[in-house]
Amino acid sequence: MSVGLTHYLVVSLLLFCLGLFGVLVRRNLLVMFMSLELMLNAANLALVAFARYHHNLSGQIMVFFIITVAAAEVAVGLALIVALYRQRRTAHVEDLASLRL
Amino acid sequence: METLCFYLFAALAVVCGFLVVANPFSRNPVASAMFLVLTIAALAGLFVLLHAFFLAAVQILVYAGAVMVLFLFVIMLLDLKEEERRSWRKFGLVGGGVAVALIALLMYAALRQSPLGAAGEPRVEGSTAALGELLFRQYLLPFELVGVLLLVGMVGVIWLSKRAVP
Amino acid sequence: MMETLDQLFVLLKRWVVGEFPAAWRLWLSPLIDAGAIIGVFAGLFAVTTLLERKGLGRLQNRMGPNRVGPFGVLQPLADGLKMLTKEDIVPRAADRVVHFLAPIAMVTPILLAYAVLPFGRNLVAVDFDAGLLFFFAVGAGTELAVFMAGWSSRNKYSLLGAMRGIAQMISYEVPLVLSAVAVVLVAGSLSLPSIVDSQAGYHWGWLARWHVFTPWGLAGFILFLIAATAESNRSPFDLPEGESEIIAGHLIEYSGFKYALFFLGEYLGLFAVSALGITLFLGGWQAPVPFLAWVPSYLWFGAKLLGCIALFIWLRGTMPRLRTDQLMNFAWKFMLPLVLVNLVVAALWHGTAAWGFFGAGATRWLLGGAVLWLTYSALSHALFTAPGRGPRTYRYAD
Numbered sequence: 256m257s258v259g260l261t262h263y264l265v266v267s268l269l270l271f272c273l274g275l276f277g278v279l280v281r282r283n284l285l286v287m288f289m290s291l292e293l294m295l296n297a298a299n300l301a302l303v304a305f306a307r308y309h310h311n312l313s314g315q316i317m318v319f320f321i322i323t324v325a326a327a328e329v330a331v332g333l334a335l336i337v338a339l340y341r342q343r344r345t346a347h348v349e350d351l352a353s354l355r356l
Numbered sequence: 357m358e359t360l361c362f363y364l365f366a367a368l369a370v371v372c373g374f375l376v377v378a379n380p381f382s383r384n385p386v387a388s389a390m391f392l393v394l395t396i397a398a399l400a401g402l403f404v405l406l407h408a409f410f411l412a413a414v415q416i417l418v419y420a421g422a423v424m425v426l427f428l429f430v431i432m433l434l435d436l437k438e439e440e441r442r443s444w445r446k447f448g449l450v451g452g453g454v455a456v457a458l459i460a461l462l463m464y465a466a467l468r469q470s471p472l473g474a475a476g477e478p479r480v481e482g483s484t485a486a487l488g489e490l491l492f493r494q495y496l497l498p499f500e501l502v503g504v505l506l507l508v509g510m511v512g513v514i515w516l517s518k519r520a521v522p
Numbered sequence: 523m524m525e526t527l528d529q530l531f532v533l534l535k536r537w538v539v540g541e542f543p544a545a546w547r548l549w550l551s552p553l554i555d556a557g558a559i560i561g562v563f564a565g566l567f568a569v570t571t572l573l574e575r576k577g578l579g580r581l582q583n584r585m586g587p588n589r590v591g592p593f594g595v596l597q598p599l600a601d602g603l604k605m606l607t608k609e610d611i612v613p614r615a616a617d618r619v620v621h622f623l624a625p626i627a628m629v630t631p632i633l634l635a636y637a638v639l640p641f642g643r644n645l646v647a648v649d650f651d652a653g654l655l656f657f658f659a660v661g662a663g664t665e666l667a668v669f670m671a672g673w674s675s676r677n678k679y680s681l682l683g684a685m686r687g688i689a690q691m692i693s694y695e696v697p698l699v700l701s702a703v704a705v706v707l708v709a710g711s712l713s714l715p716s717i718v719d720s721q722a723g724y725h726w727g728w729l730a731r732w733h734v735f736t737p738w739g740l741a742g743f744i745l746f747l748i749a750a751t752a753e754s755n756r757s758p759f760d761l762p763e764g765e766s767e768i769i770a771g772h773l774i775e776y777s778g779f780k781y782a783l784f785f786l787g788e789y790l791g792l793f794a795v796s797a798l799g800i801t802l803f804l805g806g807w808q809a810p811v812p813f814l815a816w817v818p819s820y821l822w823f824g825a826k827l828l829g830c831i832a833l834f835i836w837l838r839g840t841m842p843r844l845r846t847d848q849l850m851n852f853a854w855k856f857m858l859p860l861v862l863v864n865l866v867v868a869a870l871w872h873g874t875a876a877w878g879f880f881g882a883g884a885t886r887w888l889l890g891g892a893v894l895w896l897t898y899s900a901l902s903h904a905l906f907t908a909p910g911r912g913p914r915t916y917r918y919a920d
Contacts, residue, residue: 432672
């Protein structure tokens, strides 16, 4: 059986679910953040597959934008995590329960 | 040949993705980061199979080269202990599992219903020139906006990471 | 005859591949490419270690290695034997798997980068339409290797060295890529063979059309060389491995063959980035003057590569090491603005390419050169007179 669009979409689905599971279950801020990246990557894969099988390069452009935005997001998010760590000495969500710094 | 490559990369991506979020051997963020790098490399391989060569290179350059290095740098900076062997909360585990299973089911059902599979022969070639043409003509405004976004992000990060002067 | 000599390796490969049954050819061709690249550049590595030790010796007014073989030419062999027979020590606390994988993660991506470099006319393993991007993408893998080495050793010096190394590599990757982008802008292609083709031909029949002979190309080449030196962790940017400060940084817990692999990776990275600089700015395998165009293209490429290596050895023998803050200031406050202005100048150069009046070339040159020179002097003035900069005052040493 040759590889079709559905195959790629299933891989993308699996990766997305894994990422979602990580965000919901893991309690380390960094690992949660990495799981988010995994979800973004799953979306990228789906978009590239659509672009290929629907004869439309706009999907690839979208992935280009997603990668750029993800880079900015990671920079800001990690800066936030570092700032938080400086205040609280922890990167564990359960220790970040109070609203006041 | 192509089918073999697809299954190889797909398996690598999914297995490494699993090890990112739920590594049974190590709870260390560094292990997660390493496996995320592998996942990203496998995804770049899948991009190549989809003839998106430019994006495959960008994927490696930005994700493996910049994003993951940033992650690792922060891990080194913070010197996180392993998650101190805290037990996973049962409620979170079960709730998360159920939620993910439901979403997976929903998406799979959507996949089955929609006529995606009949999307025809793959023809689009992701040549760099064609991509650039599209990016700088049809998508010029979003492109500029993304540039502004990066600038805003940069300013924000610098402001955030500046130590408050006592 | 000269044509055959120029295409010798291409024809040789075609002949060898043709001798095998058709089913094998698909696999054989890349294997031959990979084998040739590994063989040639590992050999060059051996030669370069000897040249470097000899050259440094001469620069420091001593003989250099001269015991093994005539004039010490067999020294690389002895070094290799020593490395191979040394005990391989893994610290007890180390993360064994990552510690083992780090040297491999160092060498593999660099070898991949050679796939897109054109070493001669038609002598390129893969003519990839985003070749330059591929080069930088796989080059990014070495940062991960440095992290893996530094983190898995569980040694504070290796962690500090890795942090320094990664900070330095990220910082200098920006000017490195941006100076290459100027070439992409003018050549209009990301494929390295077509960038070489864009530099073919001669002005007035004698001056090669290399990018280094344009104002932005000259500035870009110098910036590229500086960034390349920093990327390959060589003196004066060898802080990650500073022996006197952090005793070899991320390499501290490595010995024997793994250390040799890191060493190999560093030199292969140096060759790769020099080869990229030659391809981008020095016309790749093109001959510098038309009457020498009959010399086989790969020989020109080799000569330029050896010239670059000699330059790097000279630099290493001449420059003192920087401090970390100087290193970062230099990258972000000096090189980054300059390389951005260089990009604008390249765009100006490209935009004025249609000027046809008498003396248009000289005008363009002067215009571009003036912009770059003004930026350079303004930046250096601003940096030297900024508070906290300028001539250093010694608090304790006086």
